[in-house]
Amino acid sequence: MSFLTQASAAKEASRSLATASRATKDAALHAMADALAGAETEVLAANARDVRAAEAAGTTAAMVDRLRLSPARVADMVQGLRDLAGLPDPVGDVVRGWTNPNGVRVRQVRVPFGVVGIIYEARPNVTADAAGICLKSGNAALLRGSSSATSSNTAVVTALRTGLERVGLTPDAVQLVLGGREVTTEMMAARGLVDVLIPRGGAGLIEAVVTGSQVPVIETGTGNCHLVVDAAADHQTALDVVVDAKVRRPSVCNSLETLLVHRDVAEEFLPKALALLAEHGVTVHGDPSVAALDPAVVPATEDDFTGEALSLDLSVAVVDDLDAALAHIRRYSSGHSETIVTDSTRAAERFTTEVDAAAVLVNTSSRFVDGGEFGFGAEIGISTQKLHARGPMGLAEMTSTKYVVVGEGQVRG
Incomplete structure (x- = not known):
């Protein structure tokens, strides 16, 4: 026919x-x-x-x-x-x-x-x-x-x-x-x-x-999704969210692709995160600050931060502050789903206000950005445009x- x-x-x-x-x-x-x-x-x-x-x-x-x-x-x-x-x-x-x-x-x-x-x-x-x-x-x-x-x-x-x-x-x-x-x-x-x-x-x-x-x-749209671990983040919450967002099903568009860690907590948080990610078979592609912490970290390239890996590969960078995290997301985001883990109301409000994406999350996994999880039943897809429909x-x-x-x-x- x-x-x-x-x-x-x-x-x-x-x-x-x-x-x-x-x-x-x-x-x-x-x-x-x-x-x-x-x-x-x-x-x-x-x-x-x-x-x-x-x-x-x-x-x-x-x-x-x-x-x-x-x-x-x-x-x-x-x-x-x-x-x-x-x-x-x-x-x-x-x-x-x-x-x-x-x-x-x-x-x-x-x-x-x-x-x-x-x-x-x-x-x-x-x-x-x-x-x-x-x-x-x-x-x-x-x-x-x-x-x-x-x-x-x-x-x-x-x-x-x-x-x-x-x-x-x-x-x-x-x-x-x-x-x-x-x-x-x-x-x-x-x-x-x-x-x-x-x-x-x-x-x-x-x-x-x-x-x-x-x-x-x-x-x-494609899902180059970021997660920011703020200076005021609860570390166990951040670890739980990172593992769920990256490991549960890495081949889908709402999985985590880039982890950004505030410099003030990087020395304490990253060793725990790197060890946990390694337990789950995740290969970390890190900037120099991250690579210096663990010889298993693969030096990150520009391409690592640009697109979707859709695999057990995670790009990780240390950022000086929330301003730097927001600048990184503006540069590389596909406009799909962006997350912050923080106990600071002010940081959460800045993040949700300034990040331009179909979904912005605070203290929860980007894997929830899904029609079924939103109560829509199934979904056709996740729109990253700004006309008519946006999100699931x-x-x-x-x-x-x-x-x-x-x-x-x-x-x-």
């Missing part, structure tokens, strides 16, 4: 989804969850084929981790769909409303985008999350996964479409877009059929879609608005 045929079918499906009741959409989400749970064996077998092919091709461990599914991850996908069914329907919500002096009533209400195209790398769990969020928010989904996850995505989408058919909704509401790079180009040019594109993946993918698309784009994108972020104006014959004259 050609992409234009798929997009046209999605556009038609979006019209019926836009007026579907919450009960209908929730029933579909439960049916999709049931079908996905019932297809676990097939999904895991398909994923195993993708993982074997990726490992044979020399794919990095971080990317293989993103690709790999397990019974627990499939269960999380299933539960994510059920959680979405339990959330309020954003469509029709009144954002604001008022009555003008002339009696004309104005309401701004949430409405679906229509057709949402999502271009993403690896991570077949995104397939279920994105399909579910789009459905609940009244949108049809065109899912363009990477070739490395084709078998996994095909198995997942087959199950989801089966669920849709069971409740009488058109399966064209969720479609997997296959083909070469020319298909991605077609998606980016499909203005009028695709209402919005969302790229989710590495910096190269995001940049290609943002710069090459004729369709409006909601930009997700849940149901409300997958809608636009329109104004409904009601009068009783008033005219402007």
Whole structure:
């Protein structure tokens, strides 16, 4: 099937989804969850084929981790769909409303985008999350996964479409877009059929879609996330947060990439941190002050501070004060998630006020910057732009608005 045929079918499906009741959409989400749970064996077998092919091709461990599914991850996908069914329907919500002096009533209400195209790398769990969020928010989904996850995505989408058919909704509401790079180009040019594109993946993918698309784009971002250990930090809290943010799942965008330690506490804090990180298999790339403390520290380069490692590698630097930490973050931040550990209210207020990022955290792990952790159910991704949506994108972020104006014959004259 050609992409234009798929997009046209999605556009038609979006019209019926836009007026579907919450009960209908929730029933579909439960049916999709049931079908996905019932297809676990097939999904895991398909994923195993993708993982074997990726490992044979020399794919990095971080990317293989993103690709790999397990019974627990499939269960999380299933539960994510059920959680979405339990959330309020954003469509029709009144954002604001008022009555003008002339009696004309104005309401701004949430409405679906229509057709949402999502271009993403690896991570077949995104397939279920994105399909579910789009459905609940009244949108049809065109899912363009990477070739490395084709078998996994095909198995997942087959199950989801089966669920849709069971409740009488058109399966064209969720479609997997296959083909070469020319298909991605077609998606980016499909203005009028695709209402919005969302790229989710590495910096190269995001940049290609943002710069090459004729369709409006909601930009997700890479996660060069920093953590500042302030002079007033509780050291045990800082150690706990560092380990959770770096070690729990280093291949995801909300994991810690750079640790900045205030010089006043560096001599006391860093030996404990370096020993703990080594216990967890983390390779530290440190500036001269850090490297002088431990021969196992790899001297840091500019590249170490610039981008995502997405692995058990952590860049560490000593900063003279909070001003220096803020300057470092301004220079290197991707605008995703930035953290400070401090018992100083003044330092926390400065940090949350001055740091320009989608999420700013105090005394807690950046791993909480996630749609599920925020109570959104699943998420489409984390937007680092400043228009429309910023941060984890849940149901409300997958809608636009329109104004409904009601009068009783008033005219402007």
